[in-house]
Amino acid sequence: MCGSASGRVMEVIESLVEKADGFLQRVGRPFVTLSYAQSLDGCISARAGEPLAISGSESLILTHQLRAHHEVILVGIGTILSDDPRLTVRLVEGKNPRPVILDSRLRVPATARVFSQNGRSPMVVTRNGNSQERCRALVEVGATVLTVDPNSRGQVSLHSLLDRLGQMGVKSVMVEGGSRVITSFLLARLADYAVLTVSPVFVGGLRAVSDLNQSDPKCFLRIKNPGHQWLGDDLILWGDLA
Numbered sequence: 001m002c003g004s005a006s007g008r009v010m011e012v013i014e015s016l017v018e019k020a021d022g023f024l025q026r027v028g029r030p031f032v033t034l035s036y037a038q039s040l041d042g043c044i045s046a047r048a049g050e051p052l053a054i055s056g057s058e059s060l061i062l063t064h065q066l067r068a069h070h071e072v073i074l075v076g077i078g079t080i081l082s083d084d085p086r087l088t089v090r091l092v093e094g095k096n097p098r099p100v101i102l103d104s105r106l107r108v109p110a111t112a113r114v115f116s117q118n119g120r121s122p123m124v125v126t127r128n129g130n131s132q133e134r135c136r137a138l139v140e141v142g143a144t145v146l147t148v149d150p151n152s153r154g155q156v157s158l159h160s161l162l163d164r165l166g167q168m169g170v171k172s173v174m175v176e177g178g179s180r181v182i183t184s185f186l187l188a189r190l191a192d193y194a195v196l197t198v199s200p201v202f203v204g205g206l207r208a209v210s211d212l213n214q215s216d217p218k219c220f221l222r223i224k225n226p227g228h229q230w231l232g233d234d235l236i237l238w239g240d241l242a
């Protein structure tokens with residue numbers, strides 16, 4: 001354990017806790033925070049399928065602080081296969097959020113670190129049509145397999161998933177990536193708040209956000225009530241997503 005987020009960054013955490021309070025009752029789904037670390041040119045890794053440590057140590061502490069203030073941490077199967085993340089809170093005091101993995105075809109290996117580290121039953125979210133044997137192997141390592149409606153691309157429908165999480169009483173979800181999942185949340189207009197780390201490097205690799213099908217600048221997705229703070233060499237940007 002080493003440290004805590006300080007200064008204006010504590011305001012971010014307090015603000016999102018306040019925004020998440022009562023959101024489920026009002027809106028019928030959990031409050032969603034999008035949070036990831038990108039380079040100056042908007043990349044989250046050098047190549048798809050490869051991890052890249054992009055944040056400085058102070059921004060990493062912030063990420064763990066954010067994790068500790070959300071009930072669920074959500075990533076795509078691409079991130080599990082490339083980074084094998086633990087998705088735990090290690091750099092500050094706090095509870096681990098429950099991991100949720102979007103995985104339409106149940107490709108997640110039962111040996112993934114998320115199953116042995118977290119202490120809270122990770123949820124693998126899929127669509128129907130997968131083998132019972134795969135489901136059983138995941139249940140054996142402590143996972144819960146949740147089947148939801150597919151979207152038009154045959155992947156997990158984010159609307160159905162958030163409805164189901166809401167019915168389970170989940171109040172807050174932190175979406176950490178990767179690129180396809182970030183893009184899907186933005187496209188579906190299902191992210192309510194963003195906390196982004198911008199690291200002062202050019203990477204020229206995998207963009208955090210791909211095609212959002214936007215052409216009219218008046219309709220571009222934007223952060224409202226923006227705030228910022230330097231943490232070491234990294235710029236932290238936050239605000240409400242319309």
Ligand SMILES: NC(=O)c1ccc[n+]([C@@H]2O[C@H](COP(=O)([O-])OP(=O)(O)OC[C@H]3O[C@@H](n4cnc5c(N)ncnc54)[C@H](OP(=O)(O)O)[C@@H]3O)[C@@H](O)[C@H]2O)c1
Binds near residue numbers: 045076151158
């Ligand atoms: N810098 C950072 O903060 C950060 C954070 C996280 C990850 N990353 C990086 O991001 C990269 C991985 O990104 P990625 O785009 O390849 O994978 P990803 O976004 O982690 O996972 C995408 C996969 O999730 C599944 N999925 C199911 N439902 C989905 C939905 N509604 N929308 C989108 N995806 C859905 C799809 O696979 P199926 O069709 O098989 O279900 C899809 O291919 C890695 O290089 C990792 O290091 C960086």
